[in-house]
Amino acid sequence: MPATRDELFAFLNAHGIAHRTLDHPPVFRVEDGREIKAALPGGHSKNLFLKDAKDRLWLISALAESRIDLKAAPRAIGSARLSFGSEARLWAALGVRPGSVTPFALINDPGHAVSFVLDKALYEREPLNFHPLSNEATTAVSREGFERFLQALGRPLTLVDFAALEAGAGLQQTPPATI
8 A cells, every 4th residue: 555644754754854734725737726836935846757668667856837848858867758657557656646746655666666857946946845645735845855755765866957958968867875
């Protein structure tokens, strides 16, 4: 069974990761909940669950305002051609439903079947805001806290500057030991 919101919070607490959560009506799309986002400082995310032509799974978390070019992204992240993953595959891989996709769902992927990529523009915001496994709340963590979350899961922090991607730049990978 996938982790619950309370289990996620217990995990964050166990790793000394401060977090603050605001409960709100469900938000299904980036365009929804603008008034909620206006009340919360920091970077707000959009999260794309993708599969590539070689059946590898990907989660891209980007600043809500960032443009993600799925035709250009493969060369930056090292994937084959990308398309959106199905609802069934999302549930099987990360234990969340559409509208609730979040990097916190990586807690449900102990085998690291999903490769994670973070938008540099989102990473540069403080704090980072993500759904806590459901779209009925938003949880804020510091950049440092998010790095500790990834480190506790044994995940590398892969940053892509999607704004610079069109210029041919973009990929910067940090191995887990240096997070």
